[in-house]
Structure formats: structure tokens, C-alpha cells
Amino acid sequence: MARLIRTEKEVEGRYEEVWLVVEEDVLEQWPAGAREIVGRPATRIDGLERARGEAVYTADLKLPGMLHTAVLRSPYAHARVARIDLAPALTMPGVHAAIGPGELDVLVEECGFHGAAIAAVCADTYAQARAALSRVEVDFEQLEVLIDPDEAVARGQLLGEPRVRERGDLDRGLAEADVVVMGEYTTQVVLHNSMETHQAVVQWLGDSLEVFISTQYIWGVRDEIASTLGLPGDKVRVVCNYMGGGFGSKNGADDYTFIAIELAKRTRRPVRCALTRREENLATGNRNATIQRLTIGARADGTLTALGGEYVNATGWGGWSSPVEGPMQMLYACENVKTTTWAAKINQPPMKAFRAPGFVEGTFGLESLLDVLAAKLDIDPLDLRRRNHAQHDGADGRPYSGKNLLECYRRAEPHWERRHEVRARSTGTVKRGVGMASQIWYGGGGPPSYAWVRVGSDGRAAVVTAMQDLGTGTRTAMAQIAAEELGIPLDHVTVSLGDSARGPFASISAGSSTTPSMGPAVRAAAADARRQIEEIAAQRGTPDAPLAEIVGLLEDAQILGKGGRGPNPTGMQVLTFGVQVAEVAVDIETGEVWVDRIAAVHDVGRVINPLGASSQIEGGIIQGIGHTLSEHRLHDPRTGQILTTSLDAYKLPTFADVPVIVSELIDEPDAQLTNLGSKGLGEPPIIPTAAAISNAIRDATGAEVHQLPISREEMLRALREAAAREKVGAPAGV
């Protein structure tokens, strides 16, 4: 019987209460370990069409009569459009329409960042649209630019109130400490740079709208468009069959989609609005810069008595305040913790979620300073972390649904033990060392999410749900779950997704939530179908007959199963955990840093596809290495203009930057969580990488790096600082 319940839902650390219709979820979890199909490596079921270039991405779509759009974006970080004349653009060849400020909410008169959308032109070809755009006459009145996040905090120019999270008494904890260490850490702006830029193709059909878009959340885009335009949700169909990456930047509809919708309405033609790479790196979000002023107090035995953090998110002109204080609040047992987080509203492009927003940055600061503490106390860094292991959530006392961090530490030991041998390979100018860092993050997913499973007389099954596969291998994982439950081969299952008009509601693919949100719904739907088949078999007096034999009688009749995602366990924290151990080499003359090897052990519950999981871990670590060593979106500190918008200026990791990566998953189902016991793995692997590398650098050289990226300049600064400290005989870590 269906019941309506109120339950908690978490996405990337932000909680909300939602209504949920649940049916009795009678499915027991499968026993731990590899099953017939689940838990065994599977190649991607859509691998061939992607590899052959046959998969049609939004970028490849061409509708009959489709027009192309070019968008005029602010060249200034803060300016007002004093005068704009679109008329000259309209006389240019091939042009069909032009729109400017006042005609659409996303086209603004006051531009708060370099890249803010002002006007748009659509034409038969993109080249024509670009040519016409250059004829738009616009006069800007330049306004005062505020870029320094500390200055914005001092002036009270904030996005929302500061977030204060406090337990115990920080001052008392510091008074109880035998040792106190303090440090200021800063992190840079990092760009998502999905290979497929943000884009949409839209067309009106009568009073309905079709939106083909590269997005992580087709259902959310549908609802956002419907509510903005005042349309019933079912009049908006959102399609994303294949997409070229998102990493958190493609959760919403954004300016380009609304521009295309309006131009399509005016021209009565399908319209594409696709961002160039350079627009992508201005206007589609970023991992914002942070400033972290941290204090840790501990007893001589290593017990943490106080954790204090003042965090400034350099959020930008818009966006939200990422949970950069999360690791300090959650990673260790400590009675006295106080963090304050400000979100500075500055004249920089708005932040967006980027693969574990806040936690990547916050883990770098906290875990770097923890190693400073370990050195000062002369305690092994791994031991120090074990001594402060949290048995329950420190912030609100809730028990964990499942936690195997100590097992992660145990399995990391052989990698950690390599440090003696690695250090011994140092030379006069190239120093080697090993560092480690812990990981904590969400990733439990949540309701609601639904799936249908259709079984035909050919013994094949189709999973139908309005989710999306942003490139993580979701189709494959869902097919494995359905095949396992139905007891049929993996290649007998297809997965139909990416179309809001052709499947039930499905969760966003963000916050490491896709598998833990969708997987249980798919299993429940497959189980519903299986039950029906078993009932038919029982009625025919052949209860043990194989599925193929029973459904073979169906002809055009079909078995239709449906399933929903149940609630998360009440009163429990559902989290993911892990540890990474990095080995580095540092040239102390040039400041060059090489990462030679990273070992990763993560605890994300049951693993559906070990092959895809290892790919996720490698990808997260490689992005983490980019974040640590090379990626840096630069701006002019005087004007606020963005300087690194192309891929020759913004340094993504390449083949040459990839170390040896060894990964391991605990693969223990979370007994409290859903009918699968699986959590998400998209984000955990990127979280501890920067801190593990900075701690390895410290192990190799004694130098303490305090900012990301660890440029040669920063490395040499840290080396000079370490040398000066040694000269005056001050103990390490002061």
C-alpha cells in the first residue's frame, strides 16, 4: 500500500525535507560480495557507440531550419550598459532576431562579472551570428570593481549571512591543548572544462517546448523552464541522451537555454545556443577560490581538543556558499569545534558545484595542518588520524549508517610503509616523500526516484527512467542491477534514459547520488517484474521454470514492473570515507613537483561495477592532480577580467601528468541503506588528493605549502621558508 511520508534529502551537504510516496520495500539486500553480474567488471553497454562517434550528443544535433546563436557578454567585471542598439545587427546577412537587456531576465544591464550575458543574435549560421553580434552598438559605464574576498567580507558585501557552526567551546578546547598549530591556506579558482561545452537546442511544437540539452538533471531543467515560463511541466520535454561531461556545472538550465527558448519563440524556428570554449570558461561556473584560517589544538597524546576555522568563499557575483568547513566539522572526533564561513560577493563569475564542492578545498587545509600537528607532536600521521577517529557524527551526534574508515586505513598501510624506501631514493636535488590524507563526503543519495522495467516475450528487459548518464557509466550500472535481479544476461538488458517525457522522475546526477538514488529504484522495478513472472509460473504449476520459458508465452503481452527509491535510514548520517597515499618527487632547485604514485582506498558501500568504479577513481585523482599542481584560472587583479579562458592558458592534466594509480574499494554493503547498500563514488576520489600531495611534499622536503595550485613559485617560497626555519632552529610546524 502506498504511504506518503516526510523524509530528509541531502544533495552535496545541503539538506531539505521532501514528501515521498513509498511502497513497502520488502527486498532484502543481496549478500556481500560479487553476484552473478553485480559486483563484477562490466564494459560500458554504450561504449561502442561512444567510441565510434555514433552517439549523438547535443553538440551533434541538427534540426531542420535550425538557427545558431551568438551571445554578447560583458568585457568588464563590473559595468552598466548605458546604451545599446541592436538594429545594426538585424540588417546583417542571415540574421533572424536579436534580443537585449529588458527582453529576457538572463540578459542584464548591470554586469557583475566578465562574461555576463547582455544580448544575443540568431542567424542561419554561427559565423553570421558572430558577425552580426559585432555590429551591436553598446556603451558601457564602468563601475567600481570589488575582487578581494576579504575586502568584501569587511564591507559586508556577502551572499547570505555568514554560516556559523559550533559545538562545545573552542576557547576551552584551546586552553586544554598542549600544542596549538595555526595556518592560513588558500585555494584557487578551478574551471570544470567539460569537453562538451554548455549548450541547448530548442524548438516549440504548438504550445509545447522541446529542449535538447547537455545536462546533469533533465527533470530539474524541465521544472526550471516550466516554472520560469509559466508552462505546465509536461509541456516541456527535456532530452539528454549523451553528454560530454558536467562535473557539477550542468545542473540547471542557465542563460543559454533561456536565450534559445526566447529566440525560438520569436523566429518560430529551432534554435541552438552553444557556448564557445572561451565563453565556457567565463560564464558556466567554477570551483571558487577560498581563504582558510585554521587552528588545531591537541593534547600531547594527539587527542584533538579544538578545531577552529574561519573560511571565506570567494563565491563571485552569484552562487552559493560551498561547505568548505565540512571536513573540519565532520572528519574527526573533537568536542570543541567552531567554524565561520563567509560567502564574498565579488565581481567574479558565479561559482557552481564542482565535484565535491568545498570538501576538496577544505580537506587540503585541514589535512595539511594536521600533518604539521603530527610533526610537532612527533606522532605518525596515520596514527594521529586513527587516534581521532569519529565513532559517530560529531556535529549532531547521529550514528553513521556504515563506516569502514579504519579498514581503509588498515589497507592503506602497505602504501604508507613505502615511505622509508621512497625517501631513501632522494638525491641531493630531488627529494622524495610520501603523504596521506583522509576523505569524508556525502554520497548516500535519496528519494524520490523511480524506474520502470519492461520484460518482453523474447526474455529481454528494458529499464526506462528519466535519468541521465553524464559519462559515469550509469547506463551500465543500472543494466547490471536489473539483469542481476531478473536473472538474465547483461546483454539482454537495455536502458532507456535521458528523456523527461519518456520515463518517471529521476534524481539529479550530482552529489555522488546517481547510483545510490537510482539503483534501488531499478532493483525494485526489476523485482516487481520478477514477482509477476513468478506468479504466472506458479499459476501454470511450473514455479521453477526459467524466466525465458514463462515470458516466452507472452507474445505481444508484456510484464511491466515499477519501483521507487525508499527513504534513507532515519536519524543516521549516510557518508562515504576513504584515504589516499601520495608519493612525490620535488626538485628543490627548480620547485618542480612530480606525483609518482597515488594509492586510493575508499568505502562507498557495495560496488556495482568494479571496472567503472576504478575508472571513476582514476578520473577523480587525475582531476585532483590538476587542481593541486597546474590548474589556475587567473584574473587581472586590477580590473577583474578573466585571463585564462582557452585550453592553452588553462592547464588541464594531460597524459604526461598521470602517476601510477592503485585503487581499492572496501565493497561492504551499507546494511542500513536501501535494498542495495551502495553509495556514490563520483566525488570521493578527488577529495583527499591535494592534501595527500602537499603532505608528501612536506615529508620529502620539510616545506609547508599553503596554497593551491602548488606552483613552482609557491614550492620555492615554501622551501625558502623551511630553510630559514631550520637556520634559526625553530621546531618544524611553527
Next chain:
Amino acid sequence: MPTSRRSPLLRLEVNDHVYELHAEVGTTLAEALRDDLALTGTKVACAEGHCGSCTVLVDGVPTLSCITLVHSVADAKVTTIEGLRDHQMVHAFVREDALQCGFCTPGQIVSAVALVGATPKPSTDEIRHAMAGNLCRCGAYPKIEEAIRTWQD
């Protein structure tokens, strides 16, 4: 299409098929392949020669089609991912899970095919050198390397 001047007729050989098309001067090879010939397997991710997604073979040489003018390859043989659909390298990429979102993958495979055409058993260094111009934001590099190492398996 309402263009004012007639663009010259161009002969283009792609994947052993000869096409004739009108392309305005300044049209890139990537635009001609994708827009005129509907060969959308070749992806464009940066459109300025920095990422390698648009890599095709021109007379067997890996070439960035987004910064190559189509008129400059009129006498050459162009091979795109569509022409390599049954190459063992495609299957090696799938087998080794050497792709995630898949957007850079056709360019990766074209570069890899050129590499093993010249060096059937490339060393790790040779792979990394030959593939250095192909960016993958998902970070599939370790498995791409493995796919190239084992492509004949």
C-alpha cells in the same frame, strides 16, 4: 542558404569516399565534416587547436581538423572515426573502459590508430608522447594507455 557569393566547388576524399561540396573560403575541415557531410563523430571541444578532440588523419597524419582549412586538404585522403569504426583500437577502448563521457574519445582513437600504424607495439613513453595532444577531462588516461598497449589482444 542566403549567401551572397557562390563558394567554389571542392572535392574532398573522406574515408575512401569522394564528396563534392561548396565550402566558403575559411571553412575548417571540422566544419565541413560535421556540417556538410554529417560526419559528427569528429567532435569539436575548443575550436582552436588546443584539445585534440577533432583529430582526424590527413594522409595518415593526425591533424587538428578545427584549425585546418578544408581547401588545404582537397588533394589529400582524410580518415575520420567513421572510417575506423571496425578498427581493433575501437574495441580495445571499450574493452579497457578507456572512455567515460566519450566526447574526446573519437579524437583519442584517431591519434592512437596513427601511433600504432607507425609503431605497432609502442612503449609507455611513446604512447604518452604521441597522445599528449589529446585532452580527456574525465581522466581516462590510464585506461587509454592500457587500450593502446593491448590493442592487438
